[in-house]
Amino acid sequence: MKYCFFGDSGNESSAQLAVAKALKGENCDRIFVLGDVIYQDGIKNQNDPELQKKFINIYNDLNTPFTLVMGNHDYEGSIKAWKKVSEKYSWIFYPNNYFLQKINDVCFIGLDSNLYNRPWHVTSAFKQMRWINSISKDLAQCRYRIALAHHPYVSLTRPAEGFLKHFYEEKVVGKVNLLITGHDHVLQDLGQKDGTRFLISGAGGQHEDLAGYLIIKISDQLSYQFKEVKE
Template identity: 35%
Template structure:
């Protein structure tokens, strides 16, 4: 009897280990959003960290409409300080939706990634929040998008603080990049809350992101767009990948020492725009940083910095 119990116990352990290894090594599925309209000719506006829903955030929200954005990329920290406790949390109406309302009223779609503050309570609830609003998109915590002329990877970087998610999203990213190359992506972007490089006070990405994600992005994509640090910043190019930060919709923080690659940084409320243009069968992006001050209904929008990034696709 004891021998049979030992054999049964050993068998159960082997089954558990096999299931764990299968979970660890398999490539998880994530949504693939296919856009029929080319990205060329569109203006993408990038905001981040508007989660207080305060006067600066409301002014940035109005600037989205004033700048004629075709779509909005919201780089996380959607509700400060501790996220939401469910899809009916009153903070959704008080802090999340007000900065976005001008864009939603104008029919401008908003695409989300989550930030570290969004996981402090019920991060899963944001999937339901997006389902309830037709113009707000969060199909999964990470997802891939394809246009006829471009591609984008929206990433979940807070998970990289948890070792067991490091490998899974990395597998998905590797496979998605391979498919993007096969599809002929001419301009590639990565949207994530945590920047890989930053001269703001939060600094560069922490070690788990360095270990599990950075090397899969830097040198592979044309642009990395981040928030987290409450600044506007062009951190320059690293192996052909440019890091831009737009994380100052509702808060500003201090600046750290400038890196050798950095070309522009400002601790002010504002946002980033990306304008995509055809150029001899290639797709390029003109990027502009704007400060946004003044009253929410009548924001003062000032161009601070602009630059150009040629598209090379996914390497």
Template identity: 25%
Template sequence: MRHKLLLLICVFQLVFGTGFFPGQYYETPVNRELQDTKLAKSFNFLVIGDWGRNGEFHQKSVSNQMNIASKTLGANMIISVGDNFYPNGVQSTQDPQWKQSFEDVYPQYDLNKPWYSAMGNHDYYGDLQAQIDYSKISRRWNVPALYFTQYFQLEEKSGQAAFIFIDTNPFVSKYRKYDGMMGENVKKQDTQKQLAWLKSELEKAKKIAKWVFVVGHHPLYTGGVRKTAEETEEIRKIFEPVFQNYGIDAYFCGHEHDLQVINPKGKVLQFLSGAGSAIRKSGETDGTHFAASDGGFMSFSLTEKTLRLNVINGEGKILFSRDYNK
């Protein structure tokens, strides 16, 4: 009887191509390709943005591929670059959006990893404190403040990586003119206090971390629909000199609903992952390494000297890969 059961399991695996035994990988093209690119003893993480739409558009297909990538790479965490809940954030820790746009869309076992998030402009239409307080309810949601720093030990025990999460929304001047919760929330923020904090955190991180990354919502550069927008120019003028002065390794952001990798010569390396649900037209700008109007996310494998990127769409196709070395 036991032999017959094992035979049935083997037949099931051959027919359906899914893992049935602990530790077995899903037999999919993206799995095999990602497994081949995984760095030995790397710290692995996923980056997604602009996703909270009750599972609509590309959100569920992207979620499924994130789960496969997380399992394949052994992801240590997931980063969200903001706009977690459309169109108006959440109103409390009991808001139905938590279930409809987060818990029910990312329920898979391998997405049950720590999620760290910046705030997006759509989050500012809701109760920001609710997104902080949900950290006390959820075992995986980690937002201790509107801006904060997390340090992680590299898997090879060769040093730390610092991830500094900033809140870019108060630095967009037009938001201060908005009525309702958006305007009220923005006016409560002290931008000079945050900038002083950021510089202090960068100073400390450069002394103790092998890698220093910053995570925010708005991009410094984009070839997308906001290429010439006033808000893009504002964010670039404020943060680009700070990032360059402290020599950060990369900036992760979203806001544009597409996937872009941009590194203007002599300036900041930027990964824009804003295609977690709805998408918009993309395009190129100075320093564009990659740009695509496609639902998807990014995976990263980090060692002492290498940051390996894979851009993955909702069908599980790796659209772009590159190593960035120290």
């Protein structure tokens, strides 16, 4: 299986279009978007013209299923609207702002890192932590466990702090094989801790000087590589 990952994309830029064009020839089995799906202010509802311009019109002809997690810019709009979007478009998977998606023997854990940077979401933040405890038996049955979120745990410029750092260290680090995030508009491998490797793929289109995505291939083993896209 071949999975592709990018974040920080939805601004209708030439970089975003170049990444989409490259992905069309990549033949990904599934594409994961790591937040900031729509700049600058997310979407208001499932019929928002921003959704059409900056997402549907760009990726629809890839004929590839998409899985989404939300970023801080998406929270400027309606997060609940994305559930309606996933109901409207069969190729978009977004059942909740955090979720477990099992594909063969690989578990993808979609996480909402925004909850830990917004103090008014503290109740939802603890609810997500309890939910992670509830899926421990499901995760134990997976050969690989890949966590997806928007904000990085380690970063050269914006590492996790406070409640978010605590969340990652208690519930993610040492418990998954990979933590893949966006937010930083780069393609970086930031090493590993306690068996968890940290990859950032946030070059989906926000900056013209760096565009690209992450590829993970899973057969007998798991391998990964970053691909830069030249416009």
